[in-house]
Amino acid sequence: MNAVLILIALVTVGTAIAAMAGRNLLHSVLLLALAWTGVAAFYLWAGAEFAAFAQVLVYVGAISMVVLFAVLLTRRSRDEAAPGPAGQSRALSAVMAAAAVAGVLVGAILRSPLAASPGPAPAVTVRQLGAELMGPYAAALLAVGVLLTVALIGAVVLAAGDRTGQPEDNP
Amino acid sequence: MIDAAHLWLIPALPLLAAGIGALTPRSGRRLASGAAIAAMAGAFLLSCLALQRALADPAAHLYANFTWFELGDGAVRLGWLLDPLNAFMCVMVTFVSLLIFIFSLGYMKEDANFKQFFCFLSLFAAAMLGVIVANSLLLLFISWELVGVASYLLIGFWFHKPAAAAAAKKAFLTTRIGDLGFLLGLVWLYDATGSLLLFDGGHGVLESGVLGDLATQVLASGLAVPTAISLLIFCGAAGKSGQFPLHVWLPDAMEGPTPVSALIHAATMVAAGVFLVARVFPLFAADQVLAAGPLHALTVVAAIGAITALLGAVIAVAQDDLKRVLAFSTVSQLGYMMLALGVGSWVGAIFHLLTHAFFKALLFLGAGSVIHAAHHEQDIRRLGGLSRSMRTTFVTFAVGMMALAGVPFVFSGFWSKEAILHAASEWDVSHLPFYATLIGVVLTAFYMTRLLCEVFRGAPRSPAAAHAHESPRVMTIPLAVLAIGAVALGFLGTPVWPWLQSRLTGTPIPARPLLEGGGLMGLSIVLVALGLGAGWALYGRRVRLTATAPDPLAAAAPRTWAFLGDRMKFDSLYAATLVRLNAFVAALADFLDRRVWGSAVGFLARFAEFTGVVNSEFDDGALNGGFNAASEDIRRTGRAYSRAQTGETHGYLRTLAIAFVALALLVLLGGVR
Amino acid sequence: MSPLQFCLIFSGVLFSVGLAGALARSNAILVLLGIELMLNAANLNFIAFWRYGPASAPATGVIFVIFSIAVTAAETAVGLALVIAIHRHQRSIRLQEATRLKG
């Protein structure tokens, strides 16, 4: 355990909390990008460089951009109203539920006899990863490829919507 | 010369006629009736040839078996049987049927479904002949059921009348109760012996080797296996032959056209039960070797027969419907036959069966002639005075009446009844049946006198009766022929010349001098005279004047009269118990189906529903403060599901979180590994 | 507290934060982001176990994370497309109002 790890953790959790609690949507997205970077930093610290780069590329690079677009696109909506009594009670119940989950998780972790091997991080080269992906995990890779394609098409269809402008499904 | 292997032709001919009748269009009246009568005549000729063959060697059982289909390592086999018992029955059935068919030509002339009637009649005759010539209890059962369905169709022939439709259903269901017993008896016998063939070169169920094996088997309750099987088979016989307590359908069956009543409910179908017991008599008698048995099958047969004989006779006294009097008299006479079987004299039973077929068919056809002439008036109180307008019918009916009443020496009924009385008096188990038959003799003579007087004497008591004319030749000639038979047939089996008996058993029976059992014969003559005299005194001397005048006996004992007139309330009793029990079970089954099983099976679904309810209650109650008024509806199945489906993503997520916590706590604290 | 436990607690807390956000916020985009956080927390666990766990295969944890990221990307794309579709239909992305699938 070292100070770097603690720092990474604190920053990540802190920005995440701020992002979730913030009033301004844009700020939230930016803060979240920070949190994702923190996660990437953790990966780096743990020795998983490739995962870290993937995290940065996908989350910080791609997803946060897409989310920003979405935020901008939906901006004209009647924005989140002032949190009325219903909103407050919902926030309260949400925090309670989350706290309960956290409590259970932490309790479970602390009670479990987890034997950590103190050795150095297993070294994984990108070549190794590539061989793994094209070897034993080829089928999974294909499946993910299909999934991404389908998701892409689905997203396009959904976002493009119907040309007529009529509401789509009548129940 | 006909052999057992050709015997199938006898039922096949009428079956062919039935097929022709079924396929001809409605207008093909001539073709359908012609085919039916021709087929019946052919069957009669074949039967006579068969009888000739059988009498050539009366002790032999000629049979021809064949494989129906393979089953397991063995096969299910059926066969045809020819012996004097069969042959006599065949001749009787074909002859009486032929006459009834001819009679129907006139009786049913105006009916729109004329050709259908002959089709059904032929089907019935074919099935009945199948019962007779079968050498396999399975084939017998098959034909037996076909007899049932044909009688169902014939009783309900005037199906547009609700009463006829109901009577047909009642007849079928009541006999079916018995038939189920029969079926169980069959499968038991099949299981116990591995065969249902009656004669099969030593392996048939009526042959001594098999019966001997069977008689050694005893159930845990102490009942011998042959006894139990016999009693189950007897259920079937009792159902078809209208024995107590399954006799209730027979009087109702009079809703059918009168030729049907004559054919089915006098000569053939109801006799099938008696024939069945006579056919498998060795099986019924197999338990006689077991002196220790708690019950002998034949004892039960005798008891049921005696009860039925007495019951039918008593009820017949108080009936006002022409056909119903005859119906109850049939019940009573069938009781006599069963009694004869029970006391061991199956020959006597068959003798009475044959004579009864003639005189009862005669009586029914006579009644039919009366009804036809009187425009379907059947109430004897509204008839009267027909002896003048319907001479032939009156004479033949009187012959039949005297044969039934057992008027001595000339009429056949006297001799056959005499044989039964003789056998009953010699039965060493109990004398009660004998006394019952004696009472029955008086009552029979009495109610038949009453019937004859009411219908034919005095003045017509309704316009229909007043305008009655003699029926056409096509109806009266069969009456005359049957009347001759009703007289002549008795002489085949008198004690002086027991030709029929010796031919049936296959062993010569020594003739007894007429007066050897003179005491008994004298007694029966006295009793018949008593009945006739009482009947004459009450109904003949003082003729009923109006249709509404009370019966002399009703005036004397109105409540008893009403009780008897209501057929001793058997139908009400059954309606109050069995029918109601049946309806209750049906309602219970339906209720279980609609309410209980669905829920029991859907328990898991209900559990899910319960969690849905809890979840929505939790939302409403704990978080939003206050129950929603609509929570009354929660208990309804679908509603509860949909309440869980709030459509609110947060709700789902929250449920997930709570469930996760609960599960995790369960794992952590509960120690579930 | 071993480093592994620390990492796990870190991920657990991150998960709870994501959950709280997803539950509390009514903006659909934020809910989606909360879910993203939870997924990230899961990925953290993979790496942690890969790093400290007993006898890990050479690259298993990393491979899992890569797949997970791919799936998450797909999920986000579809999710955001849905949000936009909802927005176009009812001029709002408040999740409470998107209850047309109510049973």
Add this chain to the structure above:
Amino acid sequence: MNALPLLSLIIFVPWAGAVLLACLPRLGAPASRALALGFSLSTLALTLAALGSFDPATTGYQFVERHDWIRALHVHYHLGLDGLSLLLVLLTGLLSPLCLLASWRTVAEARFFGLLFLLLQGAALGVFLALDFFHWFIFWELSLIPAYFLIRLWGGPGAARAGYQFVIYTIGGSAFLLLGFAAIFAATGSLDFVELSSLGATGALGGKLASLGGIWPQAVFLGVFLGFAVKVPLFPFHTWLPATYAEAPTGVSMFLTGVMSKMGVYGFIRVLWPLFPGPLHAAAGPLLWFALGGVVLGAFAAMRQTDLKRMIAYSSVNHLSYCLLALFAVSVATGSSRPASEAAAAALSGTLLQVFNHGISAAALFYCAGVLESRAGGRRGLNDFGGVRSAAPVFAGLCGIALFASLGLPGLNGFVGEFLIFRGVWGLAPWAAAVACLGLFATAWFLLTFWQRVFHGPRAGAAAGPFADLSGLDFAVLVPLVALMFLLGVLPHLLTGLFNPLITSWANHLVLP
């Protein structure tokens, strides 16, 4: 080995028809009807070809097709035909064209109907021919989907709910089935029925399942059992049936009762019984009571119904319960010291006969109810009619024959099967046969009540006005069925000859592992 893959053809010809119909969206209604019927008839021709070259004396599978399919899962494409399969394939082949004919006039969207129906037919045939659980289960589940849509889209007013209930119940049942087989695969590494049966016969299957530990052996048996019990349906899992049969369109009701309910019985005989002789023997005592419940309470419940189709549906519960009664009775006696092979042969033959005969007579009865319904403008209550026999005597005659066949009148097809079942059950569990008699009686009662109310009495209700007798189309449906009733009633060896060697070999090897 046959050069021609006959069995594959039998399965895939209807599907080819379905594909063809799907590819021709502009096809008119008459042409699509004719096309669907044509494909159905050619399937019948193929089944008859199979019947022609079938050798009844062989007890093993014939026309076997076995190819590797998914090597990793040890899955083969494995088809085979024995007497049992042949019987059901014949039934399916015979009934399908009649069902299509029955829907000839009444159905809108004929192309889509024909498409779904051919899909259903192919799936049902696949179930009867497949010998590997993998594609057997695919056929099994695939049959549900077209059936659901056929009920949902062409059914009566309550069809949505009924179809939903039908699918949920049967999918629920087959989920257990799937779980059971997953465990079997985990334990044995095989999904082939033939291999599994031989494992089951030696008891090795039980041993392997026991190696999974805990209650797995019992749970697997229970799962597989539940899957079939819902399908047959075994009392008290039958509550989906009356609603479904009643709401489905006539042709589909005919197929549901004629063929699909047989899939459950087939599963019992082909899968459950050979795979789990031991557990079934242990459970058969109580199960007899369930079967008796179906026999007796099914019949009594039918007595209370006022909807004709519901009544016939309950009679199906009653009739199919006889099959299970016989099977359970055989199972009870399995391994007992008393030599019961003769009774067992009778019971099993009776079961198979009953399966075939019930298919015919119940289909005919459903068609008759459909005729009444269409003549009465959708009403089919017991009290909506009266005196139909005066109005339509030919219809009354044919319906009456179907009805008497259903109540087991000798000379018609139903009797032989029921007699053999009673004979067998008496030899194996006499008290059960005695109780089952109540069911026979109640069946007669309610069928005659049906007949009396609808056909007898004065003309009333829907029959008071003009009531057309049968049309040529009606004849085309009913006459083959009625002819079969007579034929099989008089000559049962036409059927028993097909499976008797098979049954004999089963009955002679009734031993527990």
